[in-house]
Amino acid sequence: MPPALLTTSLVNTIQIGSLYALMALGITLTFSVMKLPNFAHAEYVTAGAYAALIVSLSGVLNPLVIMIAAFAVGALSALISHLAVFKPLEGRDVSFYTLILSSFAIGLIIRYILFTMADYFNLFDLRIAIPLRIVLRDGNLILSNLFAWVVPTSVILVIILTLLLNRSPLGREMRALANNISLARVIGIRVERVKNYAWLLVGGLAGVAGALWGLQTAVHPLMGWGAIISVFAAAILGGLSSFSGTVLGAYVVAFSENTVMLFLNANYGLDLAFKPAIPFIIIIAVLLLRPQGFTNLIKRAEELQR
Amino acid sequence: MINIDIAATVVAVLTLFGIYSLMAISLNLEYGVAGVPNFGQALFVSIGAYVAGITYTRLLPILAGYESIHPCGPTMGAALQLRSEIMATQPVAGFINLALTMMIAALVAGAVGFALSYVTLRLKEEWFLALVLLVAGETVRILVRGADDFICSNNGISGVAQPFYFLRDPGASSFLFMLLALALALIAYLYSERLVRSPFGRMLKGLRENEEVTRGLGKGISLARAQIMLIGSAIAACGGVLFALNTGFVNTNDFVVNLTLDVWVMVVLGGIGNNRGAVLGALLIAVMDRFAQVGAIILNMGGSDIEFNYVRFIGFGLILLWMLRYRPGGLLPESRLTTDAHDVVGRLLGK
């Protein structure tokens, strides 16, 4: 593998891994707090991307405004799907698969609402109007302004989320909810309020990820759905419970899709068209061989540090 | 101008109903009766279709006394012409080929289902199984696309004609094909009804309700579930053979996650754990799909600005959500079995 290819693929790994991490954290949060594998998560990403696209087409090019709009729309669509779909199903002793099917159904509805809108206003395959530039070039290493945006945003959001969960009262309440919901209720946590905040956070993160994902590719109603399997693979690598494990998982998935795939292509002639199979194979392998994902590894590393 | 050919419409919808019934009965046995969440239905259906693609190109010419021609690449056209000619002139070869196709498809899919479940039933959490099967379906689809000579990668195999093609009368041949689909669905229905009422079926239901109790009664859980996966997968693959014959074309693009979801919706809509419910769900989906398509044609003729085909999916999602919320047992909820064994299990469970 030539050094230039290796460098580029590692840069891509970091950039795409950061995006996957932003999307996957929401899945881990929904699964650990709400006990729900939410396939509609993909559509919050798409909704956020469309919010960003529309704001940028209206002439506002301030990245912060675009992010806030994406966060708001993503958060709103997540909260609506909670209030309208998931909350009424709670406490009814519904099976796990009812929840999965409901998440598919609400995802389908959001996706085709976006389709209807995109068709009516002719918003297919457009790009958020922030031009791409090279900000750093040193030998084989080339970093774009997208990289300069994506990586710090992801890192900062991941840190904020971790602090929020570990240090703030809201985070404590969420963790209590994740551990034991009836106990949380008994000790006086306002469960519904905490859940609403959790959904806003999940959707908002997905929305921001969508805005950034829309800078990486073209905005289309299927763009979130196209990334969801990789994102689920990342969350499953994190054991669907650990945030640091999920972030690590996101980079592992991105690394496999970029560097490992290119290595196999360059050395063994494996067709790049097999790339979509990679996250699938990761999911199968992890669930069969190591369903806890990275969680124990991380715990052990923490114990060693102490 | 609307000019509905009612006879042809009924035949087309009932054919789909027969095919969907096979898929829904299969999922109902697996999930509704045994509690195995098979989110890989598309995989087992696709196995049936791929087997049909292979027998029609490799086996059929030999049965009819010809040498088989390589179906892909430069000889693609000649191979297609040969199988169309055989299907048009040699009905006996066609029927033998179909019978063998069904058997091979059931065997292969059954073996795959058995093996997959044996591996995956050891998973830590049950829903991992759902995810592994869902993912396995997509993985196989991507790998088959890449395999050049298997079913000609993404070019697919056309000319997988239904066995009554030799009649050269679309009305008669599609009517007979409908009868074939309905007959197979009826056989699957009667068989699975018997299975559900047998001691094995009652044990499976006990398993679904409470693993510990059934384990305590000394039943081999993994083996029982693997057995039901074998039976269910075989039925789904027979549905897959008919699915391919109904279109006349085998292509990986058909076996996407949406197909699995459709089958789940049938079972949820009709009633989980109840074969009559599964069949009702299959009928509803077959009818509703046609109804929505005809509705789209009519609305578009009326000059509507909104694309009704998008609205169709939104409506589909809304109906599914409504059912899950207000009729979680489906339209025909599972009735309690009134056998002594069930009462014993029920008492043990404290119900």
Add this chain to the structure above:
Amino acid sequence: MLRKLLAVLMIIAVSTMLGAAVAAQDDMETYVLGVALPFTGSFGTFGQDFERGIDLAVAQMNAELEAAGSAIRFETASADTEQTPEGAARALQTIVQTTGAQVVVGPLTTSEVLGAKQFADENGVVIVAMASSGAAASIPGDNIFRVIYPPDTFSSKAFASIALERGHQNMVVLYVDDPFGNGMNEHFIKNYQARGGGEVASFAYAPQSTELSTEAAAVSAALAGFGEDAGFFCVCFPGAAEAFVQVAQIDPVLTSVKWLGNEAMTSAEMLEDPGHAQTLANADFVTVSQSADSTPLTPIFHADFVAMFDKEPGIFTNYAFDAANIAMLTMLAAGNDGAAVKSMLPFISNHYIGTAVQAFLDENGDQAIASYGIRQVAEDGSAFHVIGAYDGNTDTITYE
């Protein structure tokens, strides 16, 4: 709620049927033109645009028929193929069994066309496809006609010749992994090397990919390995094309070589982004396409389309317009009967001047005349200009 929903649908259905019945009472004769296209899925945009092209053709035809005092009117009945072969079969069944249509325009891709084939052949329904070019559907004697858009064997020759004319010793190809991309890649390599070209490195991308940075990195490395005189050929669908240019525009190798690309790379969305437009301009991007101003009908179609829908026609939309016209003209000549249309369609088609090229069919019912415009992106990236023409039947390139 379910019952209410069904009731509302019933009322709509019954009232429309009654309305249609009343309208049909006078002496008018209505011919139904079926339209089977993917309205949902990732090619949903194509389906929508094609339908507009067909609607335009039908509106124009009906206006002419009315002015001439004819009693015949055309009406479209469109159904969604869901972009799957089986969905195409169901869409075709529904159209035919609901309206009695004998002729259906569509579907889009080769695998959808093959999915619809069995029902069409058995029931004598004629399919007029406008953009399917995969070799798998080149079958003599069946009910499928693929008008206007010739098989990719022609354009692959043009691309090979242009690559050699530009002095590319070696080529790198990125292609979509479907019958269209595979065929184009295969024929391009064959023609390029037969004409004296060197090595070709090909990379396939999966059709469902939304993000193409891995592929761009692989292409860039292969180009760097070949050295300066290598060229790049992109066989991509819209959407993927934009996603690829998005990541390629900061790649030092990809921005320093010349590019060739298929027609789908020239969508209106592509030049809307200044970065993309500049990237294509720097790469001297050239495409070989039919939608150049090669017949007198081209500008007329364009003006009429903009006047009717207040938006630019998408790429390939004019082929849908042509396919609908050929289907309607044949029905006017042969009557509303599948067998008669099947027998007469090649004759009518061979006397039809398209918006892109003169229609002419070979023994497989596929377009046999291939005359392309060679278009290059302007230096400022504002538009694509015609710089020459390629005649597929004599295999010659002429520059303006």
